[in-house]
Amino acid sequence: MNILFIGDIVGKPGRNIALSLLPALKSKYSINYTIANGENSAGGYGITPDIARALLDMGVDLITTGNHIWEHKEIIPYMSGSNAVIRPMNISPSAPGKGYAVIKKTGVHALGVINLIGRVFMPPAQCPFHAAQDTISRITQEEHDLKHILIDFHAEATSEKQALGWFLDGKITTLIGTHTHVQTSDEIILPQGTAYITDAGMTGVVDGVLGMDKEQIISRFTTSVQRHADVAKGKEELQGVVIxxxxxxxxLSIIRIKEHL
Amino acid sequence: MNKIEAAKKPAIVKLWLIKSVRVYIFIIVSFIGIKYGLTFYFKHKYPPETKKSFFGIFSENSHSDKWLTLYDKWSTYFYLAAISAAGLWMIILIKPTLEEADYLLINALKKADDAEAGNDLSLAFYNLKIASSLSINRETLKRINERIEKIRSSLSSSISISKAKPDRRIKTVDIDNTVVKKTINNKEYIANRYKKIRKLGQGGMGVVWLSEDITLERQIAIKELPVRFADDKELKERFFREAKLLAKLTHPNIIQLYDIIDDEDTLYYTMEFVDGVSLDKLLRSSRPPINTTLDYALQILKGIEYAHSMKIIHRDLKPMNIMVRKDDIIKVADFGLAKLVGNSSLTIAGTVMGSPMYMSPEQASGEDTDERSDIYSFSMVLYELVTGVTAFAGPTADILAKQIRTMPPHPSSLVTIPAWLDEAIMKGLAKDRKQRYQDASEMIEHIKKHRSEI
Incomplete structure (x- = not known):
């Protein structure tokens, strides 16, 4: 079974290149499931119901998110009624939406997807290690035949991501890091068969700072004035992994992808 | 809307079935009511008879034959009546369903227009697909499908060579042995005279390039219009006709149109290059001081005043169309372009052209526009300049409704400004155009008169 994971889609350049390249990528790698992190898909911050529907319409099976999930308030009611967008599992249990989902297609195994968020240099959250264990146990109780589990670990610190990778080796199919928007070249199949990468990268404009306008980000650092930057313009790239x-x-394998038009 | 055509659309049928949920509840409740109601009624009217047998030791209750016959007869009548009522109800629901489908269609088209204008092709693509699933007018459907195909062909990595335009070549990019093809317009020179330097921006009306006029050795801006302009002969002719009018606009606060080019099936127009930023971009970073704001306002109004004297209305005045040069000189762009597009066959019935956030009530209602519509749009821009926020917010459909019916909060309730400026903005935003400034000159006079008070 082949799973395509698309790294954080940033703004409309990210969505446009995903729309352009997705059919070719799915065909090239015979993709069975496509998962995308969409937490930056609405102008670089958060996601809206319309954008979520547009991503699903273009062929994404499930959208994972992260710390920017609640940037647009209209996503809150949508999360409560949709299983196609999930939020980090280890935030408040009272948060709207779900932290995991199982997707099924005829002819292939079901895929469980869990979304977790880190605690190092990140907003407060519960322990991702215990949350992962509990959710795996819960998801496998709900779906007895479930063997394939993907975790999107939205975290800043490499150490936290690597530690969770080793912690879950053999318990899940793959652990993919997101959030830093920079694709790492440390993809590996861990000894017990879990595919791991510290960060899948970003889908958006690479001529910027993490997909955002470089001038505005530089100004943020030089002036200490913190405000949301605009999405960058320039060369677009789709980054992610195929497992x-x-x-x-x-x-069996994990391949980094980095494609542009 | 044609009901037969609508019946062929699964999305509309689904909408109708969802809308009929109360009918289903009615059927269930009425069936239960009929069953138990009639049983209760007949039980009391015809109590069961007790039959004694075997020396009176055993006895049994049984309904009389009359009870059963009457029950069957009346329950059949009631069931038929309930089904007929439900059927009638569902027929009545067809009209509101079609109206809702129409509303959703217009909404989806508006969202697609907005998305396409902002080059947000993924959202445009998605909304056009929704519109396509709801449209039953063949002409509208044809146009929607054409737009879908255009987006698909500009994005799809599996586009065939035969679909490419003659002036576009197929660029092939090798992605790990997978050839991905995409049409791109990579001509370096336009009309053998203008050299493309870099892209300045892109919107629904096309791409703007910074170019060099190699004959006159000066920098100019070139707007490359979407391919659809070149495809429509009638539209093309009107474009040239309108361009002649627009070329007559020569004013320090209006971007000068230089030339119109029809080069290998693509239309371009060349214009003055403004070395600066759009007001829109400027507003995103900071709110100008009040004196600067009034300077800008007067310059914009002077541009409008001049264009109106030439009988040209802007119709799409918004911060994106206003450039601020590095020396603080204002240049208004795209004069008359909204009319060019708005009257064209490119628009789909039921949609309105322009930017909802700055659209006058008459434009939002689809009525004729005049000079006072520009005054309204300008007042909206001024409102944003003064307060740093747009007068209305929310989904497009809500904004349009607010433009027609709702007055925004007074700017003075958001920021500290002189009372006369607050009144001036609110007067410019009057819903009844007769209550607004009747022309730009009147507003200029008002601002000039009170400016010294600051």
Whole structure:
């Protein structure tokens, strides 16, 4: 089974290049499931219901998110009624929406997807390690035959991501880091068969700072005036990973992708 | 809307079925009511008879034959009546369903227009697909599908060479042995005279390039209009006709149109290059001081006053169309362009052209516009300049409704400004155009008169 994970989609350049390249990528890698992190898809901050629907319409099966999930208030009622967008599992249990989902398609194994958020240099959250364990146990109780589990770990610190990767080795199919928007070249199949990458990268404009306008970000650092920057303009790139798994739920390979038009 | 055509649209049928949920509840409740109501009624009217047997030790209750016959007869009548009422109800629901489908269609088209104007192709694509699923007018559907195809062909990585325009070549990019093809317009020179330097911006009306006029050795801006302009002969002719009018506009506060070019099936117009930023961009970073704001306001009004004297109305005045040069000189762009597009066959019935946030009530209602519509749009811009926020916020449909019916809060309730400026803005925003300044000159006079008070 082949899973395509698209790194944080940033603004409309990110959505436009995803719309352009998704059919070719799905065909090239014979993709069964496409998961995308969409927490920056609305102008670089958060996601709106319309944008979520547009991403799903273009062929994304499930959208994961992160710390910017609540930037647009209209997403709150949408999250309560949709299983196609999930938020980090280890924030408040009273938060709207779900922190995991199981997607199924005929002819292939079901895929469980869990969204977690880190605690190092991130907003307060519950322990992602315990949350991961609990959610895996819960998800496998709900779906007895579930062997494939993907975790999007939205975190800043590499150490926290690596530690969780090792902690979950053999318990899940793949752990993919997101949030830093910079694709790392440390993709690996851990000894017990879990595919791991510290960060899948970003889908958006690469001629900027993490997909945002470089001048405005530079100004933020030089003036200490903190305000939301605009999405950058320039060369667009789709970044992510493709994971190939075996029937047992172990990963066979993880390939980084970095495509542009 | 044609009901037969609507019946062929699964999205509309689904909408109708969802809208009929109260009918389903009615059927269930009425069936239960009929069953138990009739049983209760007949039980009391015809109590069961007790039959004794075997020396009176055993007895049994049984309904009489009359009870059963009457129950069957009346329950059948009531069930039929309930089903007929439900059927009638569902027929009545067809009209509101079609009206709702029409509303959703217009909303989706508006969202698609907005998205396309902002080059947000993924959202435009999604909303056009929704519009396509709801449209039953063949002509509208054809146009929507054409737009979908245009976006698909400009984005799709599997576009065929035969679909490419003659002036576009197919660029192939090798992605790990997978050839991805995409049409791009990569001509370096336009009309063998203008050299493209860099893209300045892109919107629904096309791409703007910074270019060099190699003959006159000066920098100019070139707007490359969408391919659809070149495809429509009638539109093209009107474009040239309007351009002749627009070329006559020569004013320090209006971007000068230089030339119109029809080069290899693509239309361009060349214009004065403004080395500065749009008011829109400027507003995103800071709110100018009141004196600067009034300077800008007077310059914009002077541009409008001049254009109106030439019988040209802007119709799409907004911060994005106002450039601020580095020396603080204001240049208003795209005069008359909204009319050019608004009257064209490109618009789809039921949609309105222009930017909802700055649109006058008459324009939002689809009525004729005049000079006073520009005064309204300008007042909206001034409101944003003064307060730093737009007068209205929310989804497009809500904004349009507010433009027609709701007065925004007074600017003075948001920021500290002189009372006369507050009154001036609110007068410019009057819903009844007769209550606004009747022309730009009147507003200029008003601002000039009170400016010394600051």
């Amino acid at each position: 190939t798994t075996e029937d047992s739920g172990r990963s």
